[in-house]
Amino acid sequence: MRAPISWLKEFVDIPFEDAELAEKLIAIGLKVEKIHRPGDQIKGVTVAEVMSVEPHPNADNLVLVELVQRNGATRVVCGAKNFEKGDKVALASPGAELPGMPRLEARKIRGEVSEGMLCSARELQIGDDRSGILVLPQNSVIGQDVRETLQLDETIFEFEVTANRPDAMSLIGVAYEVAAITSGAIRLPEFGSVSNGRTESTVEVELQDTERCPRYLALEISGVQVGPSPDWVQARLRAAGIRPVSNIVDATNYALVVTGQPLHAFDLAKVRGPKIVVRRASVGERITTIDGVDRALDPDDLVIADFDQAVAIAGVMGGLETEVSPETTNILLESAYFQPVSIFRSVKRHGLRSEASARFERGADIEMIPSAAGYAARLIAEWTVKEPRISNPVDEYPAPAPQRSVSMRVDRANAVLGTSLSVTEIQAALSRLGLEPAAKDGEVVVEVPSRRRDLSEEEDLIEELARVTGYDNIPYTLPPARARAGALTRDQILVRRIRQVLAGGGYHEAWTSILVGPSDIQRAFSNERWLTVAPEVANPMSNEESLLRPSLVPGLLRSLGYNVARRNTEIRLFEVGTCFETTEAYPHERLRVAIVAGGHWVQQWHGPKRAIDFYDLKGAIEGMLSALHLTARFDPKSVDPFHAGRSASIALNGKVIGYMGELDRATVERLDLPFAPVAAELDLTALLRIAGMPEPPEDPGRYPAVYLDIAVRVDEGVLAMDLISTAREAGGNLLEDVQLFDVYYGEQVGEGRKGIALALTVRSPERTLQEEEALGVLKQIEAALEKSHGAELRT
Secondary structure, three states: OEEEHHHHOOOOOOOOOHHHHHHHHHHOOOEEEEEEOHHHHOEEEEEEEEEEEEEEOOEEEEEEEEEEEOOEEEEEEEOOOOOOOOOEEEEEEEEEEOOOOOOOOOEEEOOEEEOOEEOOOOOOOOOOOOOOOOEEOOOOOOOOEHHHHOOOOOOEEEEEOOOOOHHHHOHHHHHHHHHHHHOOOOOOOOOOOOOOOOEOOOOEEEEOOOOOOOEEEEEEEEOOOOOOOOHHHHHHHHHOOOOOOOHHHHHHHHHHHHHOOOEEEEEHHHOOOOEEEEEEOOOOOEEEEOOOOEEEOOOOOEEEEOOOOEEEEOOOEEEOOOOOOOOOOEEEEEEEEOOHHHHHHHHHHHOOOOHHHHHHOOOOOHHHHHHHHHHHHHHHHHHOOOOOEEEOOEEEOOOOOOOEEEEEEHHHHHHHHOOOOOHHHHHHHHHOOOOOEEEEOOEEEEEEOOOOOOOOOHHHHHHHHHHHHOHHHOOOOOOOOOOOOOOOOHHHHHHHHHHHHHHHOOOEEOOOOOEEOHHHHHHHOOOOHHHHHOOEOOOOOOHHHOEEOOOOHHHHHHHHHHHHOOOOOEEEEEEEEEEEEEOOOOEEEEEEEEEEEEEEOOOOOOOOOOEOOHHHHHHHHHHHHHHOOOOOEEEEOOOOOEEEEEEEEEEEOOEEEEEEEEEOHHHHHHHOOOOOOEEEEEEHHHHHHHOOOOOOOOOOOOOOOEEEEEEEEEEOOOOHHHHHHHHHHHHHHHEEEEEEEEEEOOOOOOOOEEEEEEEEEEOOOOOOOOHHHHHHHHHHHHHHHHHHHOOEEOO
């Protein structure tokens, strides 16, 4: 990402010198990789006009170019052929200086004297294109210093933007970072409107793949006249590393640099229908992209198609057939959002990276789509000779993204950073980043703007607070010099306790590889989403180790299958480990715990053989959570890869942290197992945040308990868990435990009803309870069940 400072100053005030600004941006985490000053290293390069181009007599790949310059005519030998008579070019005469090159001198090339050289954009350090000579605007003045012609007396920052900061791939995004340093205000450009066009669009848009393209906006602009964009626009684009093409294409690139939202212009007359279809490529389908290369499309490629063929590789590059040309009069302006992983894979597959794909594969701002389209449309209207007509947009957005909010505990933030910031100070710091934090009950809540896709949890806000506060301002303390014994952290203690409880329950800990293959995931899950989110390894040793695991379940199921194949059919495994998921073009790590069990409990001589089932697994999970002072809610839930009627979600404090159940028939068949195992997986990262520290075993109590039973009739849809929860709340401090011990269906309870029986344990830690006290607890529970669930006492 290249940001010309003069352009950046349109959006934010910068009170610093260039070097100081670079240091401050690096200090808050936006790395300035290089500072370019193209004009400083260029001397003796002027504008010249091409008078003739003739073949070199002694070399087929060279030409002799006659030019007119300030001091008269001259001749050079050149290897490029992308110019013709009448073009204006940058001539480096003998004695000229160019970046990274020795001082130029006249010399013979294959028998012909060359009085200097013609310069490419790369040699002038205003772009990466070195395939041809830089052709200057026609109104360039012969003999003028090229630094003045191209406005090269400019400072350009080149940023190294990490994958989790797509917002920094735009001038507006960089402006927000500068404002965070200066506490200044952002000046957003006048985007223009795409909702009040003069005419209705004639273009139809069809989204066949809403997962990879959840939003697509098409804007029809008719009556344009294609030509060069203004010189100052071309100079700015070159400074940003983009080659100027025409007023239409330059407008889309200009909007791209400012907003970070890629756009593409199609020649509407060449779009059949006119209709836009966003779909996967067909088998054997091909496209010639605007770089002139014929490409074979993969069925996994997302393409933009018209009525009958692909016209662009979505988010990567447009097709040559629908490219805007000098004859174009009507255009279709595309502004869309494409799934980052899809773009990344297409770029890798075709070896084709563009300014658009660099932003899409990091994750663009889906809410910027209409603003960027309106901005580009306004620029096109300004830069074309004729007055174009802009239609109302076709904005296909079937499932708008919900507003996200993230909360940060003030105490937690200060504990992590070692600071003592107040709520007001934290709000002020986050406001400098363009966020709008609100204070609530010791927390700061941020409604996350769509441009900041990287803010998803509390730690992200703490990091933002650290950046704005300044790492240098965070206090530090040295550990005491005396030696002291090591200790486990809180999370290490909790994870160790989880391992102890599961091992004590008869489960064996497994250690499986974090590298899995596509076949492992496909055997364990029916939903292709799991393959999509699994991060790919850059240089895998084999196809079976080509992905980072998105779940612990595939590895445990592979271990289960290994045991079954060796006639060990009594299997109870668990694992604690890290999983990876590509959600926004970069791997996101979560600590998880998973359990897999199958076969039978070890048969004893005095009892029948019994298969491991759903309730065995539920008991193991409840025991694990109980050790951490947590009580989960289990609700029926159909989730891949579990049986629709034998699976449940696991929720803590109203938030689902995992799923459990018996594997469905299709999964069992794929795994080739003789029985249906049960499995569960929980988000351990979320669980540890709310878990309580394990405590030493409690004294069983000096005073005897009173054991009571209660049996009620309720509607068939009432969950036993809800009855138990109500009983716990109503029983008060004297109620020690509640257990379900019977569920009955039959004539005695009536049609549509069921009987539930609960066993109550009532005890006082201070004295022996009187009968009246124990019965009083029972009556409280009876009344609560009747009031909350319409329960009738069974006698």
